[in-house]
Amino acid sequence: MCLYEWVSFFLRMGKCSKNESIIYMFLLTYTIFEHSMKLTPIYCLILLLSATFGLCSCSNHELTKLPKLIVKHHSYSNPDSIQLTHMDLDLSVSFEKKQLEGKVIVHFKNPYQIPFLILDAKQLTIEKVMLQDSMETSWSLSEDRPVLGQALVIELPKNANSVAVYYHTTAASEALMWLSPEQTSGKKHPFLFTQSQAVLARTWVPCMDVPAVRYTYSANIHCDPQYMALMSASNPQQKSATGHYHFEMNQPIPSYLMALAVGDIAFKSLGQNCGVYAEVNVLEKAYNEFTDLPKMIDQASELYGPYAWGRYDVLVLPPSFPFGGMENPRLTFATPTIIAGDKSLVSLIAHELAHSWSGNLVTNSNWDDFWLNEGFTVYFEERIMEKIYGKSYSDMLASISFGELQATLKDLMANAPGNTKLKLNLNGRNPDDAVSDIAYIKGSLFLKLLEEQVGRAKWDAFLNKYFNHFKWQSITTEQFIDYLKNNLLNAQKDTVNINEWIYQIGLPSNCPKVHSQEFERVEKTALSINNDSSLIQIDTTGFTTHHWLHLFRQLDPSKIVSRMHVFDSLYHFTQSGNAEIQCDWYLLCIKNDYAAAYPAIENYLLHVGRRKFLKPLYEAMIQTPDGLTRAKAIFEKASAAYHAVSRNTIQEMIANAKP
Numbered sequence: 001m002c003l004y005e006w007v008s009f010f011l012r013m014g015k016c017s018k019n020e021s022i023i024y025m026f027l028l029t030y031t032i033f034e035h036s037m038k039l040t041p042i043y044c045l046i047l048l049l050s051a052t053f054g055l056c057s058c059s060n061h062e063l064t065k066l067p068k069l070i071v072k073h074h075s076y077s078n079p080d081s082i083q084l085t086h087m088d089l090d091l092s093v094s095f096e097k098k099q100l101e102g103k104v105i106v107h108f109k110n111p112y113q114i115p116f117l118i119l120d121a122k123q124l125t126i127e128k129v130m131l132q133d134s135m136e137t138s139w140s141l142s143e144d145r146p147v148l149g150q151a152l153v154i155e156l157p158k159n160a161n162s163v164a165v166y167y168h169t170t171a172a173s174e175a176l177m178w179l180s181p182e183q184t185s186g187k188k189h190p191f192l193f194t195q196s197q198a199v200l201a202r203t204w205v206p207c208m209d210v211p212a213v214r215y216t217y218s219a220n221i222h223c224d225p226q227y228m229a230l231m232s233a234s235n236p237q238q239k240s241a242t243g244h245y246h247f248e249m250n251q252p253i254p255s256y257l258m259a260l261a262v263g264d265i266a267f268k269s270l271g272q273n274c275g276v277y278a279e280v281n282v283l284e285k286a287y288n289e290f291t292d293l294p295k296m297i298d299q300a301s302e303l304y305g306p307y308a309w310g311r312y313d314v315l316v317l318p319p320s321f322p323f324g325g326m327e328n329p330r331l332t333f334a335t336p337t338i339i340a341g342d343k344s345l346v347s348l349i350a351h352e353l354a355h356s357w358s359g360n361l362v363t364n365s366n367w368d369d370f371w372l373n374e375g376f377t378v379y380f381e382e383r384i385m386e387k388i389y390g391k392s393y394s395d396m397l398a399s400i401s402f403g404e405l406q407a408t409l410k411d412l413m414a415n416a417p418g419n420t421k422l423k424l425n426l427n428g429r430n431p432d433d434a435v436s437d438i439a440y441i442k443g444s445l446f447l448k449l450l451e452e453q454v455g456r457a458k459w460d461a462f463l464n465k466y467f468n469h470f471k472w473q474s475i476t477t478e479q480f481i482d483y484l485k486n487n488l489l490n491a492q493k494d495t496v497n498i499n500e501w502i503y504q505i506g507l508p509s510n511c512p513k514v515h516s517q518e519f520e521r522v523e524k525t526a527l528s529i530n531n532d533s534s535l536i537q538i539d540t541t542g543f544t545t546h547h548w549l550h551l552f553r554q555l556d557p558s559k560i561v562s563r564m565h566v567f568d569s570l571y572h573f574t575q576s577g578n579a580e581i582q583c584d585w586y587l588l589c590i591k592n593d594y595a596a597a598y599p600a601i602e603n604y605l606l607h608v609g610r611r612k613f614l615k616p617l618y619e620a621m622i623q624t625p626d627g628l629t630r631a632k633a634i635f636e637k638a639s640a641a642y643h644a645v646s647r648n649t650i651q652e653m654i655a656n657a658k659p
């Protein structure tokens, strides 16, 4: 063999399969032995170098034949062939490397002896895949695609019922937010949290990342003993001296509900089966805000059946958390921006609690059916709020939501009317596109209409039956509609235009009326302010956060330009500690170029990572003269403290803005 042949031989080795490389290695040893006496030093060196290169890049795990890959509902996985039953995680948390490292043992049933298990994986480094009997098996990763990531295809020998995937996360793993001590409230310790919904679970655990697939999980998490680890599972209430934590989730959940948080966290009990976790310096405030939680659980259970998950705890995260809340089973993750000091923003907890029925117990089968999760939950949330705080209070919440829906409809009907349907077709799109007031508010109004049609007693009995019938299942819109027709409505006579509500754009004309008596006086006040440019003193007795929000939204910004500073000195909005009031007021400030508020606005954007607030503020800023430059400058400083979910949204907005 000449030198050229040898080099190409080694380079080929880098691409060969396990068996092929064993044969190559054998041939190589034999040939070197046979020729050793004849080799010149330079020949020897080139041979050695190319051998090293060939061996280093030798991917001996690679499959020679890949099955045909099919993407269904944002997943490459093959749940129609192989049934995932349990995941067993063993992960070490390194704040130094910003990395989770370890393995997941995936248990499954394979009745048809399908030769490949296909999992979703994104932004992960897969090290090896082992079979139960400690034998390595062949596997391959498909090309990386946006949103979807990669298919991890694992070869299965006959009768295999589990595989262990050894892997670590990377700096790109989008679900993970690694916070530096400065980005926490305590400022002393780092913090880690995950956000898996909608399709980010695959960025920290290889899994079948589609909500139609449910499985139980257990986990061993290892961290520095200074920290506490928590998951969407059975949880500790104290730090472990060893830094080892064991978790069990014995009820089948979809992948988007897997969650992990690690940090300097403490716990305080709120009731028999509920409590709050937070960084130590936030714990007391959080505790005081959430004292109505036991009542909420009781009232929710009274409405739609027993709470199915054992404990219900809330973890208050640092302000980078990109959502208001996330319904991770047994442990809702929540933003600290709902701690207003007067319990005025706790409907968010009612919302996440309601997901314990709508979403976690009965789950949308895929993201096209997202409204089944969120529409039901908004409806349920309002019922909990009504039971605890009264009808007039829940009417205010409903009215605020209705106003938000009107604004969203106006925008979407002009720009993307297809997105105003309840049932979406997100094929080839990012499931994030489904997250709008349509699923939440149009969805809840459809259910309100059904309630109005049959009466509350009959409707509540139906919903109870529905949750019980589909518990621990993931269902489609069509399954719900069938069940509705067969168990509540007269199948022959559709008096509610089901099809129009579900499959058509816009808001049907039989939409229930939403009205708040409390807001009548707010609307009068707003009218006076808009019409009388000298009006300053207003009667705000009994005003809650919701009154203020409604007032801000009724004001014509152009009519109050000259009174911004007067209102501000009377009511101290710029310095408010209420994140909702701040956001609405700052919007007015940006539109009216009220420069006195700019430092506070910048400070807010630097510290709050909740997308719901960031989006309108950046949007408004971009639309002002010089606003794009300001928005870019703030984003540059702030983006490290934003989770990928928020960062990507704002980045895209800035990139698409016209200078």
Ligand code: BES
Pocket (backbone or CB within 6 Å): 197, 198, 322, 323, 324, 325, 326, 327, 347, 348, 351, 352, 355, 374, 435, 440, 612
């Ligand atoms: N599950 C959602 C949050 C979510 C939705 C995350 C889609 C990723 C993709 C959560 O229950 C939610 O709706 N949060 C809202 C709460 C609000 C409607 C009370 C939020 O974060 O603003």
Ligand code: ZN
Pocket (backbone or CB within 6 Å): 351, 355, 373, 374, 377
């Ligand atoms: Zn929700």
